[in-house]
Amino acid sequence: MLAVHPVQEAIRFLPVLIGVLFIGRNGQGHIWSLVGLGIAIAGGLLRWFTTTYQITPTHVRVKRGLLRRRELSVPRDRVRSVDLTAHPMQRILGLSRVVIGTGRSDRSDEGVTLDALAAAEAARLREELLRRTAKPVVTEEKPAQKELSRLSPVWVRYGPFTLSGIATIGVVVGSLANLFNETHLDPDEFGLLNSVIGQLAAAPLAVAILEVTVVAAILVAVLSVIAYVLAFWNFRLVRTDGTLHVTRGLLTTRSTTIELRRLRGVEISEPLLLRAVGGARCMAITTGLRAGRGAEHGGSVLLPPAPLEEARRVAGAVIDSPPPAGQDLLRHGPKAHRRRYTRAFAVATFITGVLLLLWWLAKWPTWPWQAALVLYPVGALLAEDRFRNLGHALTQGRLVFRHGSLLRRRYVLSCDGVIGFVMHRSFFQRRAGLVTLTATTAAGRQHYACTDLPGHEAVALADAAVPGLLEPFLVRRE
Structure with a gap:
């Protein structure tokens, strides 16, 4: 810490120091820059003198701060993940940064962080915090490992x-x-x-x-x-007894551990440009890991942008069920098809109409509204693609939803992880007899939607996915 944190503080204040150096008058800019550099280094040193941590059989405690003393205590049974990261300077010194995720602290900027520990101590601490049994391990044999995927340079x-x-x-x-x-x-x-x-x-x-x-x-x-x-770079996905280990990074290395008992499913994401060249990403749907911060920065990545077939294979290997990741899905019918075209043409008509009024009333040139006419064929292509990408399935105890065009996503969600359903109908959906069915869960994004399902199919799908959950609200026809 005495070596790493002063350098980190100096780099953090580097723009300010450069500004002071250039702005300083009477030739004293360099003096104030040195003063600022000294303050930054002193701040880094104070972090070591004022930071302590304690690991007990029941809690993880971290104390830090000088003027504002703060103590953070987390029960060990709330630990969901332990990530290890190391930037180049830490790797040279044999250090590692430990980030302890609890599911709640992962959604804020401040978590349980120990920076920096010896790399061996950090690895031992991760194993200890993720161990759920009270009995000590009597064998020193390493658990069997199975490599699920490794980065190929062609990716x-x-x-x-x-x-x-x-x-x-x-x-x-x-x-x-x-x-x-x-x-x-x-x-x-x-x-x-x-x-x-x-x-x-x-x-x-x-x-x-x-x-x-x-x-x-x-x-x-x-x-x-x-x-x-x-x-x-150096990406590797390994499965051991009860866990998934993901390691990656060239300059800054990152190691993430995902407990299989907290895994609720997988997500295959295909942005438009990546889909055009046959690529996709694969992420984990699991409790206790960040969601909504991007695949590169969150802890849920299972596969970087890679061939679609590889993403499907990894998804199947992770959930021990290859078919759901690539099987054909059920379409949502002609009403959902028509609704896609209606929305696309409504947007095109609105934009073209506004530009036409501006040409008529405000004497705008004619080319804007004429150019806007291209929105109709573009909207038709987008509507058709959105409909073709829309689908669902229920197989092997898993819900499979797919939607999107610019960003196509396929969710494979375990029915055991579903804690409820939300059925939403807008004004236009009610007129068309369609429903948006949302499965709620404690993992990942916490809600996964299947849009524009016929009403009776949505109820039947929810009832079949989690039998008995809707029973008090159903009227069955004889």
């Missing part, structure tokens, strides 16, 4: 289609803009930037747009590949 070709580089470009552009603003730098002083701007200004508008688009696409693709390699 890197899916990196450009994840578009993760867009976020990197946004961060870089925002940081440069903030640096120029804080340091009062004049962009005109950079010759390369001036030449690029001059070339774009001299070129025809269509050519300039094409050039910017091509450069942006290449940049996004390159950064997306780099992000893919950094996040998923």
Whole structure:
């Protein structure tokens, strides 16, 4: 900690220190920068002097803070996951960061975190916290391991289609803009930037747009590949007795343990660009792991962007049931089909109508509303694709839902993990006799919807998935 935290604090304050160095007047900017650097290092040192932790048979306790002393205590029976991460400096020093997930703390920025422990001690602590038996283990034999998947170098070709580089470009552009603003730098002083701007200004508008688009696409693709390699290099999914172990990362390594007894299903996600090249992701639906923060940053990833068949195979191997991940699903009928087209054409009509009124009343040019007419064929293609991707099934004690077009998702949810159903009908759904059936669970996103089911099919599906749950509310016909 004495080696890692001062460096972390110095890096965190680096933009401020650079700003002070440039803004400082009378030649004293470097002095104030050194003062700020000293304060950052002192803050990192104080974290070691004021942080202690204790592991008892019943609780995990962490104390930290100097002026604001804080103690966090978590019962051991509430521990859901223990993740190990290590950035490059920690790996050089043989250290690891332990993040203890309780299901509740994972949804906030502050959790039970021990940073940094010796790598061997961190691994031992993970095994101890995830051990559910009170009796000590009498054998030193390692549990049998079965490798379910390992990263193939050819999967890197899916990196450009994840578009993760867009976020990197946004961060870089925002940081440069903030640096120029804080340091009062004049962009005109950079010759390369001036030449690029001059070339774009001299070129025809269509050519300039094409050039910017091509450069942006290449940049996004390159950064997306780099992000893919950094996040998923050395990826390995291993199954042991009662757990799944996921390890990944090039510079910063991450190790996640998922208990099979808390696993409630799997999700296969296919964003449009990734689906176009035959790729998909696979995530776990389990209690105690983050949801909604992205597959790369959460702890639920079971497979990085990879071939769809590999995603289906891994999903089947994880839940010990290959068929649900790739089987054909039941369609939702002509009313759901018509509803997709109605919504697509309604949006196209609204946008075209507004532009037409602006042309008529506000003397806008004619090309905007004429260009908006392309929304009708595009909407028809999108509606057809959304309907073809809509489906459900109940097989081997598992609910299978699929929906989406720009982002197609298939959920394979264990019926044992379903704790309730919500049947929602909008005004237009009532007129069409359709229902959105939502299965609620304590795992993952906590609610998984099957949209636009015929009413009688929704009731029958819910009753068959969890027998007896709807019995008090059903009137059965003889």
